[in-house]
Amino acid sequence: MPYIFCIVDEFCGAMFQCAEEFGANVARLTQLGRTAGICLLLSSKGTRKKIITDFISANFLTRIAFGVFYLSDSHVVLGEGGAEKLERYSGDMLVKGLADAAARRAQCAFIGDDEIARIAGALKANGEPQYNQELLAKIAAAPRG
Numbered sequence: 618m619p620y621i622f623c624i625v626d627e628f629c630g631a632m633f634q635c636a637e638e639f640g641a642n643v644a645r646l647t648q649l650g651r652t653a654g655i656c657l658l659l660s661s662k663g664t665r666k667k668i669i670t671d672f673i674s675a676n677f678l679t680r681i682a683f684g685v686f687y688l689s690d691s692h693v694v695l696g697e698g699g700a701e702k703l704e705r706y707s708g709d710m711l712v713k714g715l716a717d718a719a720a721r722r723a724q725c726a727f728i729g730d731d732e733i734a735r736i737a738g739a740l741k742a743n744g745e746p747q748y749n750q751e752l753l754a755k756i757a758a759a760p761r762g
Contacts, residue, residue: 621655621752628659632668640673647676664693678715683708695720 623646625631631639647657659677661669664685674680674696682694684705691700695713699720703709708727711720728736 621653622658623650623655624658624660626660627662629661629663629665629668632665640668640670644673644676647673651678664690666693669693680713680720681710682713682720683710 625643628643643657643659646655649655650657657677666689674693680695682691682700682703684703684707685691685694685700686705688698688701691698691711694700695711697713697720699711703711703722706727708725710723710725712723713720
């Protein structure tokens, strides 16, 4: 079965616009998506307990927090403190999996705008993307509500 990666950038911003409907759909997708091969990645610069609810958090198997300013922000993302002590904007992060008793410290690379442009250029140079037309037709035919 092929995997589908669904990436939502600025999740908190989307939740501000239509919190009730969007939040319910995200929670449902996280519950059912794993069995269907859907990997959901939510990203946000800001954390709000009102938006990233316990129900949404409980359905994510792995959480990653980069440096945050406040202990409360670390608790929203990881369920524990620690991210407020990280070096911000350096790739310093904490990772907490479902089976982990505590978050583990990790390091990731920073990719700037120039590098993103080079990667996008290389991907474009390798040809057109290949979409699953059957899946696109199902998405287009799905009722919108």
